[in-house]
Amino acid sequence: MANDFQFDDDDFAKEAGAASGGRSFDEFECPDCSAHNVGIDTFSNGEEVRCMYCGSEFEARVSSEGKLKLKSA
Numbered sequence: 001m002a003n004d005f006q007f008d009d010d011d012f013a014k015e016a017g018a019a020s021g022g023r024s025f026d027e028f029e030c031p032d033c034s035a036h037n038v039g040i041d042t043f044s045n046g047e048e049v050r051c052m053y054c055g056s057e058f059e060a061r062v063s064s065e066g067k068l069k070l071k072s073a
């Protein structure tokens, strides 16, 4: 399900000053199980994240627009 994807607007406002592509994230939605992972260590482009629910690992890729994409590790 892709239509339940959402971030807190507060988090976006908080990080709005960060340069595109250099921003960090403290939450993500797992591409495998669609779990919303929150309360995790912050990560940024090129770092690996692990889903707390299904255990899958992904490499974080931040686009030039500052959008997060997760690539299977």
Ligand SMILES: [Zn+2]
Binding pocket: 030, 031, 032, 033, 034, 035, 051, 052, 053, 054, 055, 056
């Ligand atoms: Zn997962």
